[in-house]
Amino acid sequence: xxxxxxxxxxxxxxxxxxxxxxxxxxxxxxxxxxxxxxxxxxxxxxxxxxxxxxxxxxxxxxxxxxxxxxxxxxxxxxxxxxxxxxxxxxxxxxxxxxxxxxxxxxxxxxxxxxxxxxxxxxxxxxxxxxxxxxxxxxxxxxxxxxxxxxxxxxxxxxxxxxxxxxxxxxxxxxxxxxxxxxxxxxxxxxxxxxxxxxxxxxxxxxxxxxxxxxxxxxxxxxxxxxxxxxxxxxxxxxxxxxxxxxxxxxxxxxxxxxxxxxxxxxxxxxxxxxxxxxxxxx
Numbered sequence: 001x002x003x004x005x006x007x008x009x010x011x012x013x014x015x016x017x018x019x020x021x022x023x024x025x026x027x028x029x030x031x032x033x034x035x036x037x038x039x040x041x042x043x044x045x046x047x048x049x050x051x052x053x054x055x056x057x058x059x060x061x062x063x064x065x066x067x068x069x070x071x072x073x074x075x076x077x078x079x080x081x082x083x084x085x086x087x088x089x090x091x092x093x094x095x096x097x098x099x100x101x102x103x104x105x106x107x108x109x110x111x112x113x114x115x116x117x118x119x120x121x122x123x124x125x126x127x128x129x130x131x132x133x134x135x136x137x138x139x140x141x142x143x144x145x146x147x148x149x150x151x152x153x154x155x156x157x158x159x160x161x162x163x164x165x166x167x168x169x170x171x172x173x174x175x176x177x178x179x180x181x182x183x184x185x186x187x188x189x190x191x192x193x194x195x196x197x198x199x200x201x202x203x204x205x206x207x208x209x210x211x212x213x214x215x216x217x218x219x220x221x222x223x224x225x226x227x228x229x230x231x232x233x234x235x236x237x238x239x240x241x242x243x244x245x246x247x248x249x250x251x252x253x254x255x256x257x258x259x260x261x262x263x264x265x266x267x268x269x270x271x272x273x274x275x276x277x278x279x280x281x282x
Contacts, residue, residue, distance in 0.1 A: 026251075026255060027251075028247050028248050028251035029052055030048055030052070030252075031048055032051060032052065033045070052248050052249050053255070056249075062231065063256075063257070063260065066216075066232040067215055067260070069229075069231070070153065070214035070215035070217075071211065073150045073214050074210045076154050077157060077161040077206070078161060078203065078210075080154070081158055081161040081162045084103075085163075085169055085202075086165075086195070088103070088162070089166050089169035089172070103158075104159060106159070111219065114155070115152055115156065115220055118148070118151065119143065119223055122142040122148055123142075124143070125139070126143075128140075143226070144224070144226030145229075146225065146229055148224040149221050152220040152223070152224045153210075153217065153220055156220065157209075157210045157214055160209040161206040161207075162206075163206075164205035165199060165202040165203065166202075169195075171198075172195060176194060176198075177190055180193070211261075211264070211265075215231075217231065218231060218233030218236070222234055236253050236257070
């Protein structure tokens with residue numbers, strides 16, 4: 001009874017800030033405002049419809065682009081952050097705390113400022129092109145490209161990949177690795193049969209924490225991709241705050257995006273469970 005009593009405030013919090021907003025999104029997604037026949041000018045009534053959902057198909061290329069760029073950024077984050085997390089987890093004392101602080105340091109700065117800094121670096125007269133100009137190279141077209149969008153995603157979401165990996169890798173005992181080496185396993189087999197299977201939960205968490213915000217981002221694509229790389233987050237933002245004001249369509253796109261993310265995560269979790277079981281058997 002005591003546990004239920006202490007959990008009550010959190011339940012109220014989740015209902016108000018999670019369940020109710022989701023219900024409102026679903027309500028707007030399946031409703032539309034239509035003129036009242038014979039009514040006053042501008043008078044409308046609310047009707048339930050699936051037209052908003054059916055219109056989302058027109059934006060299939062944007063959805064595909066969003067998922068593709070987010071998946072690429074997630075894979076790059078995993079490749080870069082896995083060894084970094086392992087190095088941090090094997091450190092100790094001041095060394096480990098210093099590396100963790102360096103990982104968290106960029107997050108102390110505003111998200112917009114971090115992205116804007118990359119704009120000044122990647123633009124035609126930016127610092128990177130100026131550096132290449134010293135060697136007679138460039139200027140290269142780096143801003144307003146898909147690569148710039150992926151770069152912004154990787155830079156901004158790397159801590160969300162490192163921290164879950166670090167948390168799970170610190171639980172891998174040094175004695176477990178030493179035992180594998182004593183049994184004749186070389187470095188590659190220690191990684192494939194001991195470290196990787198034990199770190200799979202951190203990998204799954206890191207991929208989820210990077211992919212979900214990356215696929216729905218709109219600031220990064222707007223600032224680093226220009227108008228040529230419209231992502232699904234930009235599209236939703238335009239429906240609610242842009243000139244093409246249509247909250248019903250924006251809510252429908254949001255619903256479809258949530259369903260697609262849940263499908264992608266469920267497929268990945270099934271794959272991850274199989275890999276984890278295989279590693280355990282090995």
